[in-house]
Amino acid sequence: MNQPASAYFIEDRHDPNETHTLAVLVQNEPGVLARVIGLFSGRGYNIESLTVSETEAQKHLSRITIVTTGTPMVIAQIKNQLDRMIPVYQVVDMTQTKRSIERELAMVKVRGQGEHRVEALRLADAFRARVIDATTESFVFEITGNTDKINQYIDLMRPLGLVEVSRTGVAAIGRGPEGM
Amino acid sequence: MSDKSHDPNQMTGAAMIVRALIDHGVTDIFGYPGGAVLPIYDEIFQQSEVQHILVRHEQGAGHAAEGYARSTGKPGVALVTSGPGATNMVTPLTDALMDSIPLVCISGQVPTHLIGNDAFQECDTVGITRPCTKHNWLVRDVNDLAKVLHEAFYVATSGRPGPVLVDVPKDVQFATGTYHPPRKSDVHRSYAPRVKGDATQIRKAVALLANAKRPVIYSGGGVINSGPEATKLLRELVEVTGFPITSTLMGLGAYPASGKNWLGMLGMHGTYEANMTMHDCDVMLCVGARFDDRITGRVDAFSPGSKKIHIDIDPSSINKNIRVDVPIIGDCGNILGDILQVFKAEAKKPDVKSWWQQIAQWRARNSLYYKKSNDVILPQHAIQSLFEATRGKDTYITTEVGQHQMWAAQFYGFEEPHRWMTSGGLGTMGYGLPAAVGVQVAHPDSLVIDIAGDASVQMTMQEMSTAVQYELPIKIFILNNQYMGMVRQWQQLLHGNRLSHSYSEALPDFVKLAEAYGAVGLQVHKPGDLDGAIQEMISVKRPVLFDCRVAALENCFPMIPSGKAHNEMLLPEQANDEATAKAFAGGKALV
Ligand SMILES: Cc1ncc(C[n+]2csc(CCOP(=O)(O)OP(=O)(O)O)c2C)c(N)n1
Numbered sequence: 001m002n003q004p005a006s007a008y009f010i011e012d013r014h015d016p017n018e019t020h021t022l023a024v025l026v027q028n029e030p031g032v033l034a035r036v037i038g039l040f041s042g043r044g045y046n047i048e049s050l051t052v053s054e055t056e057a058q059k060h061l062s063r064i065t066i067v068t069t070g071t072p073m074v075i076a077q078i079k080n081q082l083d084r085m086i087p088v089y090q091v092v093d094m095t096q097t098k099r100s101i102e103r104e105l106a107m108v109k110v111r112g113q114g115e116h117r118v119e120a121l122r123l124a125d126a127f128r129a130r131v132i133d134a135t136t137e138s139f140v141f142e143i144t145g146n147t148d149k150i151n152q153y154i155d156l157m158r159p160l161g162l163v164e165v166s167r168t169g170v171a172a173i174g175r176g177p178e179g180m
Numbered sequence: 181m182s183d184k185s186h187d188p189n190q191m192t193g194a195a196m197i198v199r200a201l202i203d204h205g206v207t208d209i210f211g212y213p214g215g216a217v218l219p220i221y222d223e224i225f226q227q228s229e230v231q232h233i234l235v236r237h238e239q240g241a242g243h244a245a246e247g248y249a250r251s252t253g254k255p256g257v258a259l260v261t262s263g264p265g266a267t268n269m270v271t272p273l274t275d276a277l278m279d280s281i282p283l284v285c286i287s288g289q290v291p292t293h294l295i296g297n298d299a300f301q302e303c304d305t306v307g308i309t310r311p312c313t314k315h316n317w318l319v320r321d322v323n324d325l326a327k328v329l330h331e332a333f334y335v336a337t338s339g340r341p342g343p344v345l346v347d348v349p350k351d352v353q354f355a356t357g358t359y360h361p362p363r364k365s366d367v368h369r370s371y372a373p374r375v376k377g378d379a380t381q382i383r384k385a386v387a388l389l390a391n392a393k394r395p396v397i398y399s400g401g402g403v404i405n406s407g408p409e410a411t412k413l414l415r416e417l418v419e420v421t422g423f424p425i426t427s428t429l430m431g432l433g434a435y436p437a438s439g440k441n442w443l444g445m446l447g448m449h450g451t452y453e454a455n456m457t458m459h460d461c462d463v464m465l466c467v468g469a470r471f472d473d474r475i476t477g478r479v480d481a482f483s484p485g486s487k488k489i490h491i492d493i494d495p496s497s498i499n500k501n502i503r504v505d506v507p508i509i510g511d512c513g514n515i516l517g518d519i520l521q522v523f524k525a526e527a528k529k530p531d532v533k534s535w536w537q538q539i540a541q542w543r544a545r546n547s548l549y550y551k552k553s554n555d556v557i558l559p560q561h562a563i564q565s566l567f568e569a570t571r572g573k574d575t576y577i578t579t580e581v582g583q584h585q586m587w588a589a590q591f592y593g594f595e596e597p598h599r600w601m602t603s604g605g606l607g608t609m610g611y612g613l614p615a616a617v618g619v620q621v622a623h624p625d626s627l628v629i630d631i632a633g634d635a636s637v638q639m640t641m642q643e644m645s646t647a648v649q650y651e652l653p654i655k656i657f658i659l660n661n662q663y664m665g666m667v668r669q670w671q672q673l674l675h676g677n678r679l680s681h682s683y684s685e686a687l688p689d690f691v692k693l694a695e696a697y698g699a700v701g702l703q704v705h706k707p708g709d710l711d712g713a714i715q716e717m718i719s720v721k722r723p724v725l726f727d728c729r730v731a732a733l734e735n736c737f738p739m740i741p742s743g744k745a746h747n748e749m750l751l752p753e754q755a756n757d758e759a760t761a762k763a764f765a766g767g768k769a770l771v
């Protein structure tokens with residue numbers, strides 16, 4: 001290994017990256033989201049998607065769902081680093097449980113005429129996307145599904161006059177009767 | 181109305197702060213006033229239970245609080261004003277976070293209605309200090325203040341200790357509300373650090389230890405943080421097993437340097453025997469250390485043949501840099517106790533005689549060798565003389581950062597925990613002098629010495645004024661090589677000896693500087709005068725700046741060059757130009 005002149009040991013790491021979805025239960029208090037995001041930026045972790053909302057208002061609990069990528073060692077670090085934050089109750093690796101359902105919602109605006117309009121509607125039907133707004137030259141579709149399905153739908157809309165997309169990011173929940 | 185006015189728990193926010201300090205047993209705080217904390221200063225003025233030490237720069241308050249904390253095991257407390265007061269605390273907070281030092285910082289903030297308006301001396305203190313504290317709070321309602329203060333002390337001192345900050349707007353300090361003494365429910369339900377180790381893991385660890393042929397114990401600052409019981413148990417474990425023990429920079433003193441199983445410090449400037457033992461061991465017991473990059477050297481060649489047991493209270497330390505076989509999460513003291521109990525009941529002392537023979541061969545290489553001179557003081561010799569002169573005395577040592585720090589770690593023998601205060605994780609030049617102030621406040625009758633470098637000491641020199649004001653007889657023992665020696669060493673070894681900006685031109689006359697502060701200045705050039713001067717320094721009951729002129733170009737060895745493993749150390753006798761060039765040969769042409 002060639003070492004540049006440095007006070008640090010420079011390592012090449014070759015472990016392959018994995019994508020994991022983490023559900024993080026936190027106390028809903030000022031700054032909690034900044035803490036979580038700051039952890040990711042400060043330690044150089046990736047955020048592919050992040051959603052957050054209060055889920056139990058009485059107990060001031062919020063749920064943050066994060067999709068991240070990294071080597072297995074980095075993923076383990078991320079979970080431990082999240083878990084040790086003071087306002088974090090619990091971190092569940094939804095990917096590791098292998099029993100989770102993930103969904104995203106997207107609103108997709110498409111502008112076009114004639115054949116393109118017909119085609120867009122036909123595809124929307126196939127993807128179970130709903131029309132939630134329409135003018136004589138445009139549609140806004142609402143589509144729910146996993147990330148792959150939404151990516152695919154957006155790709156198909158592109159040649160048909162895709163104008164813009166708004167996505168919620170991933171929410172995840174475990175299958176079966178048990179809670180987190 | 182009148183009911184409330186008779187309630188002793190009705191008070192202003194400022195009064196609550198002082199009251200909470202008292203309730204948490206705080207007797208000394210370090211601070212600097214300003215507009216946003218004046219109500220608190222007004223309360224401090226009107227009581228005598230908490231002594232306030234006025235520093236000369238908020239960074240000094242932070243490091244003094246760190247020194248206080250490290251030398252007592254109690255939390256250190258700092259009080260600073262908004263804006264620049266708070267930003268000046270960023271370095272000590274980060275330092276304390278890296279070295280797991282319990283610190284409670286209270287900062288003033290502009291009144292709530294002005295927050296976000298770019299008001300005078302406003303800054304986003306909780307935003308700025310979020311990544312450099314274990315946790316922080318902005319208190320917007322005086323009725324939340326008591327709870328937050330109590331939680332702050334709990335968070336700082338429990339689990340893996342660390343710095344916390346409570347930001348209190350000025351209107352909250354003025355407002356009246358209800359105080360309550362500390363109670364359990366003040367703490368986040370989501371915060372519950374694990375103390376007790378898992379029994380199955382402990383059994384696995386004992387099985388490994390009992391069957392080890394080439395064991396080593398590698399201990400760190402966590403043992404010292406855990407408290408006196410952990411130190412006692414660590415020593416007992418070494419005794420019961422007969423295993424060799426090494427430690428990180430932060431862990432020095434947990435096992436006595438005069439102990440027969442002591443290998444010296446490990447890591448980049450550790451001893452040859454400590455690093456070779458780590459490299460060739462078959463079982464490694466890591467207690468309260470974190471496999472930091474100054475320790476491991478090249479990660480993929482770190483102790484390749486060993487089974488590793490890792491005791492740490494912070495789960496995020498496990499498998500961060502090095503994959504371990506038996507992680508045990510919990511408090512060191514608690515887990516060491518359990519390990520000892522199982523070991524004593526079920527195992528017999530492993531036979532490690534041939535391992536010790538191997539270690540003796542490594543030790544015989546005498547990796548801390550240096551050549552003494554009659555003409556010029558060698559820095560290593562200066563530390564040894566200081567050590568001899570203070571041996572058996574009630575002494576605390578702090579350091580700055582650089583070569584002198586490493587020489588202090590190598591040549592000063594620590595017999596007890598809490599006696600060694602150094603900036604390990606962050607490597608903060610300017611730490612040692614204010615830390616010594618803090619240590620001396622906690623231990624007024626002890627001998628407190630900052631082993632300093634000529635460059636570092638100038639970063640927080642202003643705290644000499646604090647020492648003089650409070651009659652704190654700290655000794656600043658400057659190994660003056662007229663260089664940023666550690667930088668110069670790296671430039672020599674890695675950058676073709678191009679000494680870019682590492683020479684301290686225009687150094688002050690430290691003797692005159694001492695006198696200007698109202699302290700005592702001493703200077704020594706000749707090896708023959710050293711011992712006498714050190715005696716004089718010790719006997720003076722006032723702050724001393726000791727300008728010890730040492731060899732300018734001495735390098736700190738042994739050393740693990742970058743990208744190398746523990747068994748590829750560069751030893752002092754090999755460190756001629758050619759060998760050095762070869763050891764450091766890499767991507768860049770090196771001379
Ligand atoms: C605040 C800060 N700035 C820069 C550095 C980088 N640095 C590490 S050691 C060093 C030189 C220290 O010189 P001196 O205090 O004279 O100690 P010596 O190495 O000569 O013993 C420098 C600049 C640092 N550690 N801390």
Ligand SMILES: [Mg+2]
Binds near residue numbers: 635661663664
């Ligand atoms: Mg120097």
